[in-house]
Amino acid sequence: MKLPANPNTFANYPLDRSGHRRKDAAWLEAALNRDDAAIHLFHRDRPLLSQAGRRMAPSPMGPGAVQMASPDAPIVFLGVDEVGAPHFAAMLHPDLDPTEPPLESLGVFTDLRSAAMQLSGPDAAVLGCAKAILDWHERHRFCAKCGAGSQPQEGGWKRVCASCAAEHFPRVDPVAIMLPVRDGRCMLGRQARFPAGMYSALAGFIEPGESIEEGCAREVLEEVGLIATAVRYVGAQPWPFPSQLMIGLIAEVEPGDVVLEDEIDAVVWLTKEEARAALSGGVDTDRGRIFAPPPFAIAHHIVQAWLAEP
């Protein structure tokens, strides 16, 4: 990849996915038995990590680790790293307890969302992709078309129904996440589930029959009652909770009264100076002291992109 770096967590995947290898069962089996194979273990949705100074890092195991894998989950082929080592992800047998041998000495199984800021960008990207695929298998063991059991194939990148032969592929749900702006100010909104004082961008799933821009305009209208007149694309983030494609947007909105529906409790309008302060600690507003999300969230980078506009 020679693309410019993406500022978003979980982007910038460092492995060569080598998609052509997925159909090559003999190659996959040989790769899985190589001494340099790196197996990223998960216990439920938690990857195995180790402390590396003040940061955390994946703690991949060698090929023997697949003995501990769940019989219900595939060993997922993640790709090949810059020195040629193949990487895989494996879900541990559900009967294994991470606080007892043999697991307890390996490292710590840690929630990816809370650990992501302590991981390097490339490590977060690998574990995020692994989590998304393993989670998809966990929730898709049966054929949605006929109800029979389905089996993983192609290094975990496909499931095939044993009964009706329907093929199923990992799901990615596109989400529009947008910053409404007008007359030099941007709007941030607050959901009840947010930490106290945090305000963020608005967001919602793109539905069948919508363009990105239409999904954005619908969400702005539904959530705050304002009419979008133009939508600009900012950037995208793979988001593994469970497997979204976050599509970051700036939405120009018409003047009008804000009408809050169920999802959003309150909104603030910020000047560029105030938004800059909200990104880097906090700012006083008519809703009290508020702050915007940290760089972990694409909302942070959408506000940054708006600040950088002339």
Added chain:
Amino acid sequence: MKLPANPNTFANYPLDRSGHRRKDAAWLEAALNRDDAAIHLFHRDRPLLSQAGRRMAPSPMGPGAVQMASPDAPIVFLGVDEVGAPHFAAMLHPDLDPTEPPLESLGVFTDLRSAAMQLSGPDAAVLGCAKAILDWHERHRFCAKCGAGSQPQEGGWKRVCASCAAEHFPRVDPVAIMLPVRDGRCMLGRQARFPAGMYSALAGFIEPGESIEEGCAREVLEEVGLIATAVRYVGAQPWPFPSQLMIGLIAEVEPGDVVLEDEIDAVVWLTKEEARAALSGGVDTDRGRIFAPPPFAIAHHIVQAWLAEP
């Protein structure tokens, strides 16, 4: 919606989706029984159309039409039109023959892909959305998590498992579709399944763990062996075959030899003058006379966007 018109077929949905009504079963039932309710009938994946001069138009039926609906498919709430009439989509009972009474007098059940260019933009958008949702129900009657039967809810915008209570939502698969460009030329590629002489943009599904730009760069590398250094967003199209979100991109690529993998048979490099000719009839190249896709396909509009760049 006050967004600028989207040039892509199936975009510019004209109905107010009124998502808040989906959870209101009493409102939905009353709407379905209104005299002005418009029921868009489908026989398998074909909408009921009528000839309107040289064009085609949907031929929505009144509320009585739901008597002919399949017991296995929901009546899907599509939204409310500009005069307040509620629109629904219904899949006909599979035993009904479209060439016999009562169906044969209603109009013609026509393949949406071939009819789309004869439909108005708003009509294509409504039928495209309806087709995507009905098709999703057809292929998702069972819970992927536990294998039990699932039931449609919320006007067809959700299915819930009767056994494990898992919720399932209509799937939208994001696809990167891109025009590689370099030194004032763009590349179009040819797949064996295309009509003779047609060359188009490259495309592929975005995978878990990828940004839009990463998915684009991976596809360019996989399909033609070239390295993308920058990716620009052009626009998006909902594509109901079965339910993709086509994300149109321009990809700057490095100099290098084209290496064709399985999907692409041949490529051409076109100057802006040649690309303009390819869009409007055809152009002679070292691969013979070729043409680019018609305005029906987003590929057409990606080339147009590149032509409009300074």
